[in-house]
Amino acid sequence: MSWSLTNWHRNRILQHEGIADAVWQKLIHLRCLKGLSLEELLRLRECATLFLHDKKFYGAHELEITEEIRATIALQACILILNLDLDYYRSWSQIIVYPGEFMLDYDYEDEFGIVHHVQHAASGEAWSDGPLILSWQDALEPVSHLGENVVIHEFAHKIDMLYEGANGCPELHANMSAYTWHEVFSTAYKKFCRQVDRQQETVIDPYAAESPAEFFAVLSEAFFELPLVTQEHFPSVYEQLALFYRQDPAKRWR
Numbered sequence: 555m556s557w558s559l560t561n562w563h564r565n566r567i568l569q570h571e572g573i574a575d576a577v578w579q580k581l582i583h584l585r586c587l588k589g590l591s592l593e594e595l596l597r598l599r600e601c602a603t604l605f606l607h608d609k610k611f612y613g614a615h616e617l618e619i620t621e622e623i624r625a626t627i628a629l630q631a632c633i634l635i636l637n638l639d640l641d642y643y644r645s646w647s648q649i650i651v652y653p654g655e656f657m658l659d660y661d662y663e664d665e666f667g668i669v670h671h672v673q674h675a676a677s678g679e680a681w682s683d684g685p686l687i688l689s690w691q692d693a694l695e696p697v698s699h700l701g702e703n704v705v706i707h708e709f710a711h712k713i714d715m716l717y718e719g720a721n722g723c724p725e726l727h728a729n730m731s732a733y734t735w736h737e738v739f740s741t742a743y744k745k746f747c748r749q750v751d752r753q754q755e756t757v758i759d760p761y762a763a764e765s766p767a768e769f770f771a772v773l774s775e776a777f778f779e780l781p782l783v784t785q786e787h788f789p790s791v792y793e794q795l796a797l798f799y800r801q802d803p804a805k806r807w808r
């Protein structure tokens with residue numbers, strides 16, 4: 555795990571800034587941590603401690619940032635990079651937490667130069683090289699049976715954005731094929747969009763049909779929150795995600 559820390563500095567952070575036992579015991583039952591071995595849990599706790607050292611939390615609407623809020627977000631953020639590297643969350647430091655859903659209100663210019671005004675309620679938002687925004691209420695409780703996890707969703711966007719912008723394809727490892735990734739993801743995405751267009755019931759959040767970037771973020775949520783369902787319904791996507799995240803959550807769940 556790098557992040558350009560000297561061993562001395564790293565050990566000092568782990569010794570003095572570790573997640574308190576009481577908070578850890580409470581959070582160890584998070585659904586996305588199910589089945590992790592003791593060694594993996596220890597590494598996750600260390601990873602979250604180093605993550606918390608690097609990130610600054612701000613409470614919006616007078617929300618008081620507690621240790622529980624910081625640790626809940628850190629542990630779920632770090633499950634994605636447990637077998638990768640903290641550098642996946644480099645180049646930005648702010649995490650803004652609202653008590654509940656918040657309003658997004660901004661203008662953006664599309665590829666044809668037309669300016670659009672966006673205004674809607676959101677439970678999370680990730681800006682490239684900028685802050686990550688979360689609703690605490692949504693970070694704490696899953697919304698439905700569809701495996702939603704807003705923390706995993708937004709951090710998956712951060713990982714995706716690091717390489718060629720948010721397009722649903724993060725920087726792949728040397729043992730992976732970009733061709734296979736694109737084939738697998740675009741085939742599954744088109745099939746899923748057809749299902750949503752026909753208003754058929756879906757096993758994951760239909761929001762995944764919004765764009766390839768959202769498909770990657772929602773499938774990442776499902777990969778960790780509903781691994782058996784994801785493996786059953788999206789076997790090729792599951793395989794690619796297992797190669798990318800270097801984890802096999804379905805195996806942990808069996």
Ligand SMILES: [Zn+2]
Nearest residue numbers: 707711768771
């Ligand atoms: Zn999203």
